[in-house]
Amino acid sequence: MISNYFKIARRNLVRNKAFSAINMVGLGLGMACSLLILLWVQDERSVDGFHANGNRLFQIYERGYYDGKVEAAYETQGLLAEELKRVIPDVELASGLERSRTVTLEAGAKVSKADGSFAGADFFRMFSYPLVQGTPETALTTPEGVAISRKIAELFFGTPEKALGKSIRYENRDDLMVTAVFENLPANSSQQFDFLRSWKAYVKENQWVHNWSNTSPETLVQLRPGADPAKVEAKIKDFIYQYIPKTKGSRTELALQPYPEKYLNATFKNGQVDGGRIGYVRLFSLVAVFILLIACINFMNLATARSTRRAKEVGVRKVVGAVRSALIGQFMGEAVLLAFFSGILAVSLVLILLPAFNALTGKQLVLPVGQPVFWASLVALLVLTGLVSGSYPALFLSSMNPIRALKGRILSSGSGVTFFRKTLVVFQFSLSLILIVGMIVIYRQMGYIQSKNIGYDRENLLYVPLEGELVKKYNLFKEQAGQLPGIRTISRMKESPTVIGHHVGDISWVGKEPSLSVPFADAVVGFDFLKTMNLKLAEGRDFSREFGTDSLSFMVNEAAVKKIGYKNPIGQPMWWGNRQGKIIGVLKDFHFTSMHQAIEPLIVRLDENTKWGSILVRTEAGKTKEALASLEKICKELNPNFPFTYQFSDQEYAKLYNSEQVVSQLANAFAFLAIFISCLGLFGLAAFTAEQRTKEIGVRKVLGASVPSIVALLSANFLKPVAIAMLIAFPIAGYAMNRWLQGFAYQIRIEWWMFAVAGLLTVGIALLTVSFQSIKAALMNPVRSLRSE
Structure with a gap:
């Protein structure tokens, strides 16, 4: 059977x-x-689902209540991990983790760029990154130690076994000893790095971590077996007030997030x-x-x-x-x-x-x-x-x-079957229309982000790492490079202007309420910063060599002025911790993070002697290739132990929206597929309907009906469900895309023409699909139509 x-x-x-x-x-x-x-x-x-202790791993984040707002971020205090482990019994292991950055490593005659970070001594005991050489307990315990990946070990030493105990030079500045070799990180790890240095080295290099008002690194903890995360979160909620005094009107809390959920x-x-x-x-x-x-x-x-x-x-x-x-x-x-x-x-x-x-x-x-x-x-x-x-x-x-x-x-064609069939057509075209509207809105938002004036000129701006001999020879580099064709201006910055992640909390001014605590994004820059970035001044001036006191002065953005409340800010005093200065310039607001976030208060100070950061180079339009060749030549002369590398500002900015760009392209592809599959079925239905109505078409033609009238007759039945689908799909699509746009602090408006384009596109494609079969049927010889069985 x-x-x-x-x-x-x-x-x-x-x-x-x-x-x-x-x-x-x-x-x-x-x-x-x-x-x-x-x-x-x-x-x-x-x-991040592969960590053996994943159910006990947590990310600390900080929640701040101030000025009537509640904000949260993963940036925490530099000494928080060690203190949590020391003070909170339920915290078994803890580690700080600084954002990975690209540096130069050297061993023997080999030099290479690598991405790495700083992590606490417990890091390899917490996370399941297998060590092929060394032990988790000793991998990150000494300031001079470094753990490297199998890839780096094979590059410099041939095998992981030969790498252990060997010396590797970091940024042509520190000689480190390889204390461990870990397996190359899997693709499904949100953390990606080629090496790790110890947290003791990080604290030694960054004295600001001793100020509990400053935040930058992340903090990760592993709870003891059986510990209740909710109870631990309650214990650490006011933890930082053991190190800083409480203030009225503002509050800072610590909270836990399961680490596997963070990605x-x-x-x-x-x-x-x-x-x-x-x-x-x-x-x-x-x-x-x-x-x-x-x-x-x-x-x-x-x-x-x-x-x-x-x-x-x-x-x-x-x-x-x-x-x-x-x-x-x-x-x-x-x-x-x-x-x-x-x-x-x-x-x-x-x-x-x-x-x-x-x-x-x-x-x-x-x-x-x-x-x-x-x-x-x-x-x-x-x-x-x-x-x-x-x-x-x-x-x-x-x-x-x-x-x-x-x-x-x-x-x-009975009424019940026809109704059900049309309902299915309405449903599938509703889904297609929702996808098309989503595609249009996402495309427009991505275009808006890429084209919006963010306050500085991303074009023809590149970042060169401030490393090696360039740290000491920066002024010589600036002098020589500034005379090269194709280069307009040069400055420096401790962080990349694309993302300023470091924040300080101990900013004060005259008239500040003692209870008010406002975190400021902070930037440390060199001379000609505004000219190189093409930033605009609302009032005041840039840092200048003509004023010897500018090393004690500040520039702030308009958002900071609004927060401070100065009506005439130029010349007014401010305090950055124990550093007192005055405001010499007010920058027009510019975006220094992604447009998912509103522009924060920013404070800028001058320092031409920082030991790391980026050299900002503004090239002339159309001469970037010539400028890069000249820059490479100078870097090889002044900094021979480091390969010449650079990043374009516009490309670094685009990386902030990698997820959205992928979503936009996937939405385009899936919307096309949805409408194609829908029209494929419509094509089949049109062919069958035309076949069913062959004799009817023959009779109509014998009685004098024209080809256009027959095509219109056959097409109309299929366009009605598409029209109904629009009425259903557009409100749903509008609501869904409004929700999506809420994730951006700066966003486009959903306008009527977006729905009109989606509707016309769908109707046009459906009409073309149906018309092919309709025209074919209408052109058939009526004699053959009437004789058909």
Whole structure:
């Protein structure tokens, strides 16, 4: 019996080649798209999930209440990790972690750039980064020690075994001893570094960490087994007030976040963790379901539309004794069989598209063909797809009255079937329209971010690391480079202007309320900073060599002036900790973080003697290549032990929105696929409808109907569901995209034309799809139409 059903299913698929092909391609594309998304979602959810102690690892974040606002951030005090471990019994291990930065390492005759950071002595005991040489207990205990990756060990010493105990020079400044070699970090680790130095070295290099009002590094803790995170969080809530006095009107709290959750949940709202990348994971999980549903709807529509073709078959089967369950099994089996063929197509498409998808998302995804779980999941997906897509056709066909079916009185255009079919078309086009509106809004927001005047000129601005001999020879470098063709101005900065992450809390001014505590972003710069960055002054002046007291002066931005309350700020006193100075300039507000955040108060001071940072170089338009060649030549002369490297400001700025750029491109691709699959089904329905109405078209032509009128008649029925879909989709899309835009402090407005473009685009594509079949039917010879059976 089963073999007979299989044979019938195969014959039906072969007999209706065009409709089988449309169904197969639609389902194949839908499943391929869903598989790609699910691979991406699985990879995103796997990040940081490999740590053995993951359920006891927590990230500390700081929540600040001041000036009627609540804000939170991961930046914490430099000594916090050690103190938490010393004072709080439930904290078993703790480590500070500074943001990774690129430095120069040297061993023997080999020199290379590497990304590294500073971490506490407990770091390798907390996180599951296996050591191939050394022990977790001693890897980061001494200021002169350094733990390096297998890749760095093989680069400099040949093998990890040979690397242990050897000397490696850091920034041509410090001679460090390799105390451990760790395995190269997996791709699904949110932390990425080639080496780690000890936290003792960080404290030694950054004396500001002893001031508990300053924040910059992150703090990570591991709780003891059985410790209650909620109780620990309550204990550490007011922890920092053991080191700084409380003030009225402001409050700073410490809180815990499970470390494995941080990668997907790193956005704060009202001082609480409130989403992040998890929003995109959920969004695209939903998109995968939507696109698969659209493909299944195509199958349902085409199967029910062609039900009259199989009405007599159903009638005969019922007359000879077939029960309804057997008929349902037959038709569901056919749907599952078609789904399996579509699955083969889907897997083939995924294998072809995966390299391009990886390039787009920056992932290293592979199809896990060697894992039985993957094949089991794929089979389950195919069966589920087949059952969903074949459910309504099977129930509808199996419910036919055998007598009416044998007499040919079952019409697929009956009101109930037609209504259901149109409902499915409305549903799938609603999903497509939501995706198209989302695509337009995301594209516009990304364009707005890239084109918005952020307060300084990103074009023709590059950053050269201030390292090695350039630290001592900066003035000579500036003098020589400033005379080169293609170079306009040069300055320096302790941090990159793209992201100023360091904050200070001990800023004071005349009239400041004792209870007010306001964290200021701070920047340490050199002469010609404003000219090099093309920043604008609201009032006052830049730092100048003509004023010997400028080393004790400050510049602030407009946001800082609003916070301070000075009506005439120039010349007014300010205090940065124990450093007293006066304001000499007010900068017009500019963005020094991503547009997800509002512009914060900023204070800037002059220091031409910092030991690290970036040299800022403004090149002339169209002469960047010439300028880079000249800069490389000077750097090789002045700093021969360091390879010449640089970053373009506009590229560094673009990195702030990597996630959004990926989402934008994925949204474009998925919106196109959704509308393509929807129109694929519409094409099949139009072809079947035109075939059904062949005699009607012939009669109309004999009676004098024109080709355009027939095309309009056939097309109108298909455009009505699209119009209804707009009424449903636009409010949903508007609400969803408004929610998405709330994640940006600076955002576009959703305007009416965005919906109009989405609607016109959808109607245009649908009209082209339907018109092809309509014109073909309208041009048919009416004599042949009337003779057709």
